[in-house]
Amino acid sequence: MKAIRLHARGGPEQIVYEDAPRPAPAAGEALLRVHAAGITPTELTWTETYRTPDGRERLPTIPGHDVSGVVETLGPGVSDLSPGEAVYGLIAFPRDGSAAEYVAVKAADLAPKPRALDHAHAAAVPLSALTAWQALFDHAGLGAGQRILIHGAAGGVGAFAVQLARRRGAQVAATASARHHDFLRELGAEAAIDYRTTRFEEVLRDVDVVLDTVGGDTLERSWRVLRRGGTLVSVAAPVPPEAARDAGARGVFFIVEPSRAQLVEIARLIDAGEVRPVLEAVLPLARAREAFERGLAGHVRGKIVLQVQEPEARP
Ligand SMILES: NC(=O)c1ccc[n+]([C@@H]2O[C@H](COP(=O)([O-])OP(=O)(O)OC[C@H]3O[C@@H](n4cnc5c(N)ncnc54)[C@H](OP(=O)(O)O)[C@@H]3O)[C@@H](O)[C@H]2O)c1
Structure with missing residues (x-):
């Protein structure tokens, strides 16, 4: 072959x-x-x-x-x-x-x-949607009415995360370069932040969940936007436990796992036109x-x- x-x-x-x-x-x-x-x-x-x-x-x-x-x-x-x-x-x-x-x-x-x-x-x-699904629902327990910030929102994982979070009834803020902003609003983001011109921690606070797909400095600065008791999930880099403790928040890093049951549910949402x-x-x-x-x-x-x-x- x-x-x-x-x-x-x-x-x-x-x-x-x-x-x-x-x-x-x-x-x-x-x-x-x-x-x-x-x-x-x-x-x-x-x-x-x-x-x-x-x-x-x-x-x-x-x-x-x-x-x-x-x-x-x-x-x-x-x-x-x-x-x-x-x-x-x-x-x-x-x-x-x-x-x-x-x-x-x-x-x-x-x-x-x-x-x-x-x-x-x-x-x-599969990989992107399962990562977004497991981050939002298995690790962050995202619920309706919660506020979430998604970093790298136009990427493979981010684009699914925006749609799934919106569908769950969360309020979505997203970081991405400016050329992706209209596209992210179409997917369901209420606020789009250009990470090249705006420091997200200066315009957001008290969010319930941060999903980080970027890592580095983006991850480090994310603690400042979380409410106490909030959750930061990163799929890009390990989350230092001491940083989570200092922020009074929960920090999670995980590796996506295959799941037939979740793929069946994701296919159902795609076939219903709710996620793409x-x-x-x-x-x-x-x-x-x-x-x-x-x-x-x-x-x-x-x-x-x-x-x-x-x-x-x-x-
Ligand atoms: N742990 C796991 O199980 C798991 C699973 C899947 C992926 N990952 C990891 O997650 C990361 C993302 O994967 P992906 O496939 O979604 O990546 P991707 O498709 O390459 O997308 C990355 C996105 O981030 C944006 N970006 C770059 N710098 C940024 C910044 N400082 N702030 C906000 N957005 C920024 C990029 O576009 P713009 O700069 O134009 O906005 C791009 O749209 C990778 O490191 C990958 O290895 C981990």
């Missing part, structure tokens, strides 16, 4: 488009014919990209943890999927990903693809290096997706 692989740790310069062995599904796994793969620009820096689940080195490695495709065959013990079924999912980090014509995925990590989306749009959903994925670009698999370079240059709006099979005809 054709695949994108890295034979050494590094950045996009290590990416090669080449022939690789087609994986075989183990017990509990499905082999998917990949139609589209979502990339996360930073994934080439993650330890898990080059490790097996038990910590051994894993090279060459295939990136891409978002997948949308069709079940080709099933490993032993899988009874809840069928060959020919269109599915989407988040592939666990310490294993080969979806930037290839085929990928083996734990069946439990897959859910039926949203019917309203083609594969390219479906591949923009945002695509910065769709590029062919062979141009994966360019896709990563574009993502790492920053300032994207939503996700970058690799098209692996020709787009399907739409009814």
Whole structure:
């Protein structure tokens, strides 16, 4: 099969488009014919990209943890999927990903693809939407009427977080560069703050929840806008416990986990037209290096997706 692989740790310069062995599904796994793969620009820096689940080195490695495709065959013990079924999912980090014509995925990590989306749009959903969902609802316990500040709101995670928070009935403030502000208001943000010209802590206070997808100085300054007893969730960097204590707030850093149940619920919201994925670009698999370079240059709006099979005809 054709695949994108890295034979050494590094950045996009290590990416090669080449022939690789087609994986075989183990017990509990499905082999998917990949139609589209979502990339996360930073994934080439993650330890898990080059490790097996038990910590051994894993090279060459295939990136891409978002997948949308069709079940080709099933490993032993899988009874809840069928060959020919269109599915989407988040592939666990310490294993080969979806930037290839085929990928083996734990069946439990897959859910039926949203019917309203083609594969390219479906591949923009799992990692970003699950991260936003788990941050807002599992870790911050966001409720109706609460005030939330979302940093990096135009990015892959941020764009889902704005929509999900608004739908929950929260009041959403968002940081992003100015060119994204109209778009963020369309998604449901009530206030958009240009982080290049305005210090958010000078215009906001007493928010219930901060969702940080940026890290660094943005995370450090976020304590000042939280009410006492509020929650800061970061997906970009570990949250120092002493900073949370000093602010009288709760601080959480977590790594997203695959969840079929949450993907089913997210697909339901997408099919009902309540939430939508945002695509910065769709590029062919062979141009994966360019896709990563574009993502790492920053300032994207939503996700970058690799098209692996020709787009399907739409009814
Ligand atoms: N822990 C986890 O499980 C998990 C899961 C998913 C992602 N992540 C991490 O979360 C981070 C974000 O991922 P992503 O895929 O959403 O990123 P992304 O799609 O690359 O988006 C980042 C966004 O942040 C904006 N931005 C840059 N600097 C900013 C600043 N100082 N203030 C506000 N916005 C700023 C960028 O556009 P503008 O500058 O034009 O506004 C861009 O829209 C990455 O570090 C990723 O590795 C972690």
